[in-house]
Amino acid sequence: MSQPPLASFGPPQNAHAHIQLVSVMRRIPVALALWLASILTPLAADTLHIIHTNDFHAHIQANKTDAGAARIAAFASQVRRESGAVLMLDAGDAISGTPVSSIFEGEPIFELMNLMGYDVGLLGNHEFDHGIEKIGTFLDIATFPLLSANAKNASGGLIADAPYWLGDLGDISVGVIGLTTPDTPSLTTPRGNEGIAVLAINEVLPDLINTLRPKVDVLILLTHLGHDNELELAKAFPSVDLIIGGHSHTLVAHPVKVGTTWVAQADHYGKHVGLITLDVDPNAEGRAVRSLSGGLVSADELTALDPEVDALVNHYESQVAERVNQTITHSTRAYSSDELQPILEHMLKVALQADLGFYNRGGIRDSLPEGPISARMIWNIEPFGNSLVRLNIKGSDLLILLSQEQKLHHAADSIDPDQRYDLATNSFIGSHAKLAFGDSVTLQDTGLMIRDVLISHIKDRGLP
Numbered sequence: 068m069s070q071p072p073l074a075s076f077g078p079p080q081n082a083h084a085h086i087q088l089v090s091v092m093r094r095i096p097v098a099l100a101l102w103l104a105s106i107l108t109p110l111a112a113d114t115l116h117i118i119h120t121n122d123f124h125a126h127i128q129a130n131k132t133d134a135g136a137a138r139i140a141a142f143a144s145q146v147r148r149e150s151g152a153v154l155m156l157d158a159g160d161a162i163s164g165t166p167v168s169s170i171f172e173g174e175p176i177f178e179l180m181n182l183m184g185y186d187v188g189l190l191g192n193h194e195f196d197h198g199i200e201k202i203g204t205f206l207d208i209a210t211f212p213l214l215s216a217n218a219k220n221a222s223g224g225l226i227a228d229a230p231y232w233l234g235d236l237g238d239i240s241v242g243v244i245g246l247t248t249p250d251t252p253s254l255t256t257p258r259g260n261e262g263i264a265v266l267a268i269n270e271v272l273p274d275l276i277n278t279l280r281p282k283v284d285v286l287i288l289l290t291h292l293g294h295d296n297e298l299e300l301a302k303a304f305p306s307v308d309l310i311i312g313g314h315s316h317t318l319v320a321h322p323v324k325v326g327t328t329w330v331a332q333a334d335h336y337g338k339h340v341g342l343i344t345l346d347v348d349p350n351a352e353g354r355a356v357r358s359l360s361g362g363l364v365s366a367d368e369l370t371a372l373d374p375e376v377d378a379l380v381n382h383y384e385s386q387v388a389e390r391v392n393q394t395i396t397h398s399t400r401a402y403s404s405d406e407l408q409p410i411l412e413h414m415l416k417v418a419l420q421a422d423l424g425f426y427n428r429g430g431i432r433d434s435l436p437e438g439p440i441s442a443r444m445i446w447n448i449e450p451f452g453n454s455l456v457r458l459n460i461k462g463s464d465l466l467i468l469l470s471q472e473q474k475l476h477h478a479a480d481s482i483d484p485d486q487r488y489d490l491a492t493n494s495f496i497g498s499h500a501k502l503a504f505g506d507s508v509t510l511q512d513t514g515l516m517i518r519d520v521l522i523s524h525i526k527d528r529g530l531p
């Protein structure tokens with residue numbers, strides 16, 4: 068290999084040609100095969116290919132923008148056929164986002180991921196959506212390890228299969244360390260997750276790097292921390308070769324180089340799949356990774372379908388079809404997730420005849436198109452199965468709650484800190500408010516599913 072030694076860090080030599088190829092293949096799917104052929108050196112002992120996804124959120128069905136499980140599987144098979152060492156990684160939040168995941172509590176997603184060929188997965192925050200007992204079921208179903216070095220149960224034990232994965236791919240030894248966002252306890256339902264702790268990265272990572280770095284040619288962090296945090300991590304731990312990230316749903320068109328470490332993330336919902344190629348010299352004195360190139364392949368370029376995965380997707384989809392495919396109204400316009408926030412809040416307020424409705428923006432997981440609106444679309448907006456709760460809360464506490472929103476909440480200006488309010492919200496917000504404010508709030512759970520409340524409101528009154 069005539070690659071420059073690793074010490075001379077600059078853009079990879081083929082970066083420009085690579086970008087051109089990628090922009091060409093965005094227009095011509097046929098070019099995908101050519102691109103693959105150009106970067107996949109058949110059976111080269113010193114080349115490692117990494118396929119990666121993150122924040123798939125159970126988007127197992129193909130549609131206009133999402134590749135779907137069967138097309139990602141066919142892509143992975145194609146890469147494996149055309150090259151030697153391939154590692155397929157998922158960076159967490161594989162579940163929660165569609166009716167199949169909600170109704171079957173995430174389990175089908177891991178069955179599908181087995182067939183799709185994943186080698187290593189990660190616990191994101193959403194893997195905790197059904198409580199840690201259910202994570203035990205996920206670990207049983209998955210035939211590949213699910214990692215997290217920093218997620219601990221109430222007795223301080225590891226929740227995941229393992230903190231890291233070690234393996235040899237041809238002559239190349241690889242280590243993958245899994246890290247879950249420390250924000251998980253505040254991002255997930257407290258029910259079923261009592262006593263969990265997700266440790267700060269600095270509490271676990273330095274020791275793991277000291278242990279693994281001397282043993283491997285390629286050291287990868289598989290992380291669910293968000294792109295900005297992952298860039299910071301690259302700065303702080305320069306002996307890491309590559310960070311495969313997730314959580315912020317960021318489209319990172321090409322891996323970003325920070326010092327001596329590359330940082331990648333592949334969008335979300337299977338809209339893109341990441342493919343990275345590393346040239347590795349296992350006999351090198353210092354760092355074995357000599358160069359890295361790669362980028363994202365978009366869903367519309369993935370046309371082949373894996374029949375076995377497709378059959379399993381259809382098996383599960385057919386079981387939920389009757390329940391979710393009914394049209395509940397016609398919309399004369401499209402609504403973004405941001406636009407939906409006050410609309411959904413109004414629906415909750417009406418349902419409880421409360422003073423105010425509050426629907427956290429982060430809990431609105433999809434937008435609505437113009438045209439027929441199906442119940443499925445509401446399930447995709449609220450995949451979590453939260454219930455409608457009434458929260459009696461002091462204005463000053465409510466302002467703290469609203470200040471957690473990324474953008475200033477539209478109701479914040481009209482809240483009197485000294486007044487008490489009857490708030491209609493979801494059980495996620497309700498349970499966190501109870502944890503934060505204790506006896507100064509009263510919480511009453513109606514037991515009604517938020518999505519059922521929204522569906523019946525829209526059926527009766529349509530969209531504004």
Ligand SMILES: [Zn+2]
Pocket residue numbers: 160191192193291313314315
């Ligand atoms: Zn996440």
